[in-house]
Every structure is written in structure tokens, then in C-alpha cells.
Amino acid sequence: MSLAELICPAGTPAALRTAVDAGADAVYCGFQDATNARNFPGLNFTPEELAEAVGYAHANGTKVLLALNTYPPAGKVDLWRQAADAGARMGVDAFIVADMGVADYIARTHPDVRLHLSVQAAASSPEAIRYYCENFGVRRVVLPRILTIPEIRQLRTEIPCEIETFIFGNHGLMVEGRCSLTNYLTGQSTNMDGVCSPASDVDYTRHGDGSMSSQLAGFTIDRFAPDEKAGYPTICKGRYTAPHRSEGYYAFEEPVSLNLSRLLPELIEAGVHAFKIEGRQRSKSYVRNVVSAFRTAVDDIRAGRQPDMADLVALTEGQKQTQGAFETKKWR
Amino acid sequence: MAVIPMTKLTLGPIAYHWSAETRRDFYACVADEAPVDEVYLGEVICSKRAPFHEADLPATIERLERAGKTVILSTLAEVMLKRERKATADLAAMDAAEIEINNAAGLFARGKRPHRIGPFMNAYNEATIAWMAGQGATHVCLPSEMPAPAIAAAARAARDLGLGVEVQVFGRASLAVSARCYHARAHGRTKDNCQFVCEDDPDGMPLRTRDDRPILRVNGIQTQSESYVDLLPETGRLMADGVTHLRLMPQEVDMVAVATLFREALDGKLSVQEADARLAALSGEADLSNGFYHGAAGYRRIAMAAPT
Numbered sequence: 001m002s003l004a005e006l007i008c009p010a011g012t013p014a015a016l017r018t019a020v021d022a023g024a025d026a027v028y029c030g031f032q033d034a035t036n037a038r039n040f041p042g043l044n045f046t047p048e049e050l051a052e053a054v055g056y057a058h059a060n061g062t063k064v065l066l067a068l069n070t071y072p073p074a075g076k077v078d079l080w081r082q083a084a085d086a087g088a089r090m091g092v093d094a095f096i097v098a099d100m101g102v103a104d105y106i107a108r109t110h111p112d113v114r115l116h117l118s119v120q121a122a123a124s125s126p127e128a129i130r131y132y133c134e135n136f137g138v139r140r141v142v143l144p145r146i147l148t149i150p151e152i153r154q155l156r157t158e159i160p161c162e163i164e165t166f167i168f169g170n171h172g173l174m175v176e177g178r179c180s181l182t183n184y185l186t187g188q189s190t191n192m193d194g195v196c197s198p199a200s201d202v203d204y205t206r207h208g209d210g211s212m213s214s215q216l217a218g219f220t221i222d223r224f225a226p227d228e229k230a231g232y233p234t235i236c237k238g239r240y241t242a243p244h245r246s247e248g249y250y251a252f253e254e255p256v257s258l259n260l261s262r263l264l265p266e267l268i269e270a271g272v273h274a275f276k277i278e279g280r281q282r283s284k285s286y287v288r289n290v291v292s293a294f295r296t297a298v299d300d301i302r303a304g305r306q307p308d309m310a311d312l313v314a315l316t317e318g319q320k321q322t323q324g325a326f327e328t329k330k331w332r
Numbered sequence: 333m334a335v336i337p338m339t340k341l342t343l344g345p346i347a348y349h350w351s352a353e354t355r356r357d358f359y360a361c362v363a364d365e366a367p368v369d370e371v372y373l374g375e376v377i378c379s380k381r382a383p384f385h386e387a388d389l390p391a392t393i394e395r396l397e398r399a400g401k402t403v404i405l406s407t408l409a410e411v412m413l414k415r416e417r418k419a420t421a422d423l424a425a426m427d428a429a430e431i432e433i434n435n436a437a438g439l440f441a442r443g444k445r446p447h448r449i450g451p452f453m454n455a456y457n458e459a460t461i462a463w464m465a466g467q468g469a470t471h472v473c474l475p476s477e478m479p480a481p482a483i484a485a486a487a488r489a490a491r492d493l494g495l496g497v498e499v500q501v502f503g504r505a506s507l508a509v510s511a512r513c514y515h516a517r518a519h520g521r522t523k524d525n526c527q528f529v530c531e532d533d534p535d536g537m538p539l540r541t542r543d544d545r546p547i548l549r550v551n552g553i554q555t556q557s558e559s560y561v562d563l564l565p566e567t568g569r570l571m572a573d574g575v576t577h578l579r580l581m582p583q584e585v586d587m588v589a590v591a592t593l594f595r596e597a598l599d600g601k602l603s604v605q606e607a608d609a610r611l612a613a614l615s616g617e618a619d620l621s622n623g624f625y626h627g628a629a630g631y632r633r634i635a636m637a638a639p640t
Binding site: 071076099134179186187219239242251325 | 412417421441452458507511545555623624628
């Protein structure tokens with residue numbers, strides 16, 4: 001059985017302390033700039049805040065993983081290098097990277113710090129993962145949310161590094177690190193700027209019949225009936241029409257959350273080393289509830305007790321949830 | 333403006349599920365008539381489609397090479413299943429052919445033998461390009477969302493390392509790939525029982541917003557731009573910035589005519605304004621866009637400032 005580390009989101013210093021206090025084995029966070037894939041207003045850390053946060057986490061036995069998981073456009077690589085240098089000075093426990101140039105720089109300049117391969121690198125085969133392990137000394141891969149449990153179990157035997165999987169939170173549909181949908185509509189890039197369906201481009205319009213449209217940069221991403229709850233206009237969760245679908249339909253995916261709590265024992269048994277809870281943009285109370293519930297469940301499983309899944313399932317109560325690709329190939 | 337004769341026109345791999353017959357006719361036409369220097373072949377999007385046309389590959393290669401074209405074989409963008417891993421490894425093992433790699437699994441299989449870096453490989457910057465060059469890359473196609481200053485900086489670095497540098501100048505941009513097939517989904521099916529419905533949409537399946545504005549195109553597991561990228565007015569600046577290869581993506585339009593317009597504009601036989609006006613006419617109902625290049629929303633069409 002693997003150690004089953006819990007990797008928890010820390011969008012702010014307060015959320016970081018909350019996650020540490022709730023029993024995170026590690027937290028992941030980023031700087032307030034384009035070097036990470038959650039470059040949202042009001043989120044992330046100044047260098048001073050991160051230094052202090054590393055001290056707090058380490059004093060409580062929690063590791064800090066620094067996300068440097070975007071792709072620097074040519075001419076701006078120094079920002080990513082400086083972020084890596086700063087993180088190393090502060091004593092972060094690992095860097096989460098996607099870009100080969102960034103990985104190469106860290107492997108050469110900070111060889112003592114662990115490298116984790118971000119989901120943004122989209123390494124979904126043993127060969128791709130081994131490429132990063134053999135060339136940059138990657139110690140852990142964060143798997144894309146597209147593999148079934150039997151596939152993960154098989155993969156485990158074919159790669160020389162640890163596996164981290166997402167277990168809870170936003171359910172990304174596109175291959176991470178290969179998506180320019182946001183840039184196509186807004187002019188801000190997920191890969192280069194760390195931006196996804198940015199709030200600054202969001203509008204809601206109420207129509208005469210009581211229905212509501214949600215828009216991103218002027219494009220209607222969805223339209224909601226008067227009695228429907230309007231959702232956030234994320235491009236890949238919108239409803240569109242197609243030649244065979246004259247009624248708006250979720251062309252990519254419904255706005256569902258990933259919740260793999262029921263599969264937790266099976267994933268641990270399959271050899272997954274670490275479980276990632278998504279949600280650096282979430283509130284402190286969300287972080288506290290989710291991390292505490294997963295902490296209890298993982299501890300129960302480690303101790304050979306039957307975990308109380310009801311608590312975990314209840315975390316997404318009222319929202320649609322999915323086990324995504326993990327449960328069945330039919331998801332594809 | 334000085335003509336730089338070195339600039340090559342390339343034809344990217346067909347992104348759609350065109351039938352074997354359509355492909356044969358298309359490449360026969362390209363071989364005989366299209367003024368492109370290099371042609372990329374192979375299935376990049378969906379491994380399930382490959383069996384329909386891979387038997388024709390040797391004849392197509394021969395036909396194109398006889399016409400003086402350089403042929404490059406492109407590997408899959410998404411590699412997860414056994415058949416995808418095998419297809420990638422088999423292509424990477426071919427010493428006779430020049431190959432373009434679109435997934436790190438291909439880089440792993442190819443080792444340090446020479447290869448090209450495809451647009452799905454995320455070669456965004458000089459550090460990554462330098463790393464790739466050290467691993468045997470001879471040529472790099474930049475991601476289509478890169479803005480002009482980054483293209484210039486990347487091209488400079490690549491040229492200094494002796495690499496060819498390619499930018500897509502025509503056709504729908506790839507905006508995303510997924511493990512899920514959205515063509516199958518639109519028809520209530522899954523990828524495993526898709527019955528190849530994507531064949532019905534040779535230029536992608538249009539998605540419209542609920543207020544009926546065209547927005548995206550679905551091509552199996554790929555999501556594309558609704559607009560055709562058109563950097564014809566920007567070719568002078570691309571060449572001046574060190575881009576050596578300009579890529580045309582096959583769409584359901586007269587691609588021979590498209591290639592001819594680019595060639596004549598590059599050679600100074602046709603004014604850029606005239607060539608671009610004709611390109612707009614050839615593109616029918618498709619909007620043309622160059623937003624990514626200008627650092628704006630990709631779907632936008634930004635007018636070029638008058639030359640100084």
C-alpha cells in the first residue's frame with residue numbers, strides 16, 4: 001500500500017494555514033504572476049508570503065510544492081527562472097513543472113530539489129513519463145484525468161516515478177497544457193499567462209423572458225431558463241448548438257465536479273502515491289471541509305478501517321459529480 | 333521589400349477524417365499543381381482513423397517525392413492507448429523518413445536521432461528549443477497561439493541553433509485536444525463506438541452559441557477555431573523575424589489556389605493586399621483571423637499598420 005499523501009490547494013496564505021491545520025501532507029501554491037496555471041486576481045503568494053508559509057508548513061510537518069507549471073513565451077523565460085531560484089532559496093520541497101526549458105533549468109541549477117511533472121505537461125503514456133524522468137530526473141508525475149484505474153495500475157509498473165492523481169474538484173476536459181480556448185476568445189493564454197475563462201471577461205445578461213445568458217468576452221457560453229441556476233461561463237462547460245443538436249447541449253462536458261472518494265481504496269491499492277485536491281481558487285472553509293474529510297478517510301484506510309464515504313460524497317451535495325474517466329472507458 | 337527566396341511553404345497534415353479516395357485525389361493534385369515545398373503526412377488526431385488510409389501512404393509519399401516535394405511523417409498528438417503507443421514507436425523507428433513528433437512519447441522513442449518538433453509539442457521559448465536541439469531536433473513548428481514578439485525571439489534562437497522554424501499561416505487553429513471524442517458525443521456515442529461520424533464533417537463540425545454565433549469547430553477529439561488563421565499580410569514580418577517555413581493547413585477549400593496565392597505573394601508577383609483579398613474570396617463563409625499573432629483574442633482580424 002502506498003503512503004497516499006494528500007496534496008492540498010493553497011491559493012492564499014490563509015488557505016495554506018487552513019490546509020496545514022486540517023492535515024495536509026503537502027500543499028501546492030504559486031507566485032502572483034504568469035508562472036503558474038492559476039494566475040487569478042487575488043490569488044497566490046508574494047515572495048515574502050511564500051517564505052513565511054514555507055516556515056509555517058515545515059514547522060507542522062507539511063511539505064510545500066511550488067507550481068511553475070505554465071509555458072514561458074520566448075523572451076520571458078527569466079521570470080520562471082527567478083521564480084525557481086526564489087523557491088529554492090525558501091526551501092520548497094518540490095517544483096511542479098511542465099515546460100522542458102524550465103525543467104532543464106531546475107534540473108541543472110537546483111538538482112537537490114524534487115521535480116514533479118505537472119498535469120500541464122500532459123504525459124499520458126509510460127514513454128512520455130519516462131522521457132521526463134530520464135532527462136530531468138522527475139520524481140513524480142501528476143496524471144491527466146483520462147486514465148481508468150486498471151490503466152493506472154498497469155502504468156505504475158512501467159514508470160520509475162511516483163504517481164499523483166486528482167481526486168476531487170474541478171473536472172478538466174481538455175488535455176491540460178494543450179488548450180488555447182481561452183486565448184481564442186479573450187486574448188489571454190492558459191499556457192503562457194496562467195489564465196482560464198477569466199472573471200474580468202465575464203458578463204451575465206437577463207433577458208425579457210426571465211432567462212439569463214452567461215458570456216465570456218461577448219460570446220454567449222450558456223443560456224439558463226428562469227428557474228435554472230446560472231453557472232460560470234467556462235468555455236468547455238458551455239452549451240452550444242451543432243447541426244445534429246438544434247437544442248443547446250453540453251458539447252464537451254456538463255459542469256460537474258470530480259469526486260473520486262468512492263474509488264479511494266482502489267486507487268491506493270493500485271499504487272497511487274499522492275492524491276491532489278483541486279481548488280486554489282476556493283475559500284478557506286471549502287479547503288478546511290474537503291481536506292479534513294479526506295484526511296479522515298485516508299487515515300482510516302491506512303489503519304485498515306472502513307472509511308465513512310458518506311462524508312466525502314456529501315462534499316459535492318447539490319452539485320453534479322462524476323468519477324470521470326477513472327471508472328469507465330465509456331467516458332471517452 | 334527584399335524577396336527572401338529561402339522561405340518554404342509547407343502543407344500540414346490533414347486534420348480531418350477525409351476518406352482514402354479524397355486523400356488520394358487531394359495529394360495527386362498537390363503533387364501536380366500546388367507550389368508547396370514540403371508536405372506533412374499521417375494521422376495526428378485520432379488513431380482509429382489511421383487504418384483507413386495508411387495503406388496508401390507509400391504510394392502517396394512516392395507521388396509527392398517524384399513531384400519534388402519533401403515528405404515528413406507526423407506522429408499522433410495524443411498517445412495513451414496501446415495502438416497509439418505502437419504507432420508512435422513504429423514511426424519513430426523509421427530511419428528512412430523524416431518525422432515530425434507531436435507527443436513526448438515520440439521524443440522518447442526517437443532518442444537523439446534527427447526529428448522535427450510538431451506544433452503540439454509546446455516549443456514556446458528559447459530554453460525549450462535549445463533543449464530540443466540538443467536532443468536531435470532539426471526543425472520546430474511553433475504553437476499557433478504565440479504572439480509576434482515571442483515568435484521573433486523563438487525564431488532567432490532556433491536559427492542560431494541551425495533549426496528550421498515554422499509557423500501556421502493558414503487554416504483553422506488547433507485550440508484543444510482531449511481524451512474524449514466530441515464528435516461521437518454529439519451523436520450520443522462514445523469514442524469506442526463512434527462509427528466514424530467525423531467523416532461527415534470534412535471541415536469540422538460547427539458549434540454555435542445559443543444566440544447563433546459561430547464559435548468553434550469539433551474534429552473528433554480536437555477542438556479548432558471557427559475562423560481560418562490567415563497570416564498572409566504578416567508573411568513579410570515573419571520572414572524578417574527569421575521564420576523559415578510557412579504552414580498551410582488543409583481545409584475544404586481549393587488548397588492549390590491557396591498555396592499559389594501565398595507563393596505569388598512571397599515571390600512579389602502579387603501584392604499582399606490583392607493576394608489577401610483573393611484568399612478571403614476562396615475561403616467562402618469562413619472568417620479569417622490573425623488575433624493570436626497580434627496578441628489579441630485569436631478569432632479577431634487585426635488590420636496591419638501601413639508599412640513604414
